Amino acid sequence: MTTLRFPSGLYGVTPEWDDTDRLLAAVRAAAEGGMRALQLRRKNASAQQRAEQARALAPLCRELGVVFLVNDHWRLALxxxxxxxxxxxxxxxxxxxxxxxGADFVLGASCYNELDRARQLLEAGADYIAFGAVYVSPTKPQAVQAPLSLLAQARDLATAHAGQSARRAAVVAIGGITPARAPEVASAGADSIAVITGLFEAPDILAAARTCAAAFNP
Structure with missing residues (x-):
């Protein structure tokens, strides 16, 4: 049976918060609700702020059993x-x-709406290929749109690339995904959903995480 090289389910992506204590508490709540992976995404932070939050999140995610990734900066991640x-x-x-x-380091990459790019990234060793925005994104309103129909095509591509291997790259959907939309995205072929606003700006982060995670555990 083929398994995934990246966790299935809810993949939290951090908001642009400077308050690290608030962020750590939110990550704990999301993990309790079923978040399987977390990406530190700080586009507007200084290098020092980004590094400080990365150093705070790495041991917390290890404690919580959450796979922790850093956006953009693989050297910082190491x-x-x-x-x-x-x-x-x-x-x-x-x-x-x-x-x-090395082989054990998890690498994912943005494919936008480009299957050819995904094919190249799989050849380069990507553990997941991410497509989006699948809906209009409040974080990146000008982002290119990726139709939900692309997710099934991406899964076929990842499966074909895996060949006889027991593990294949995961397909991640991102962009405007809310807890209410999670089942639709999962049904369309996503192995995992990357969520920022719909998770961390939700009135109840724990409840939002549970709803998102439930889409992958019907």
């Missing part, structure tokens, strides 16, 4: 003992990161 990194188009070469970090 430095703080994170499990991996997420790379966008302008965040360096995934193959270079794989060669430097």
């Amino acid at each position: 430095e703080v003992g994170a499990d991996g990194a997420h790379l966008g188009r302008d965040d360096g070469d995934l193959a270079e990161a794989r060669a430097a970090a």
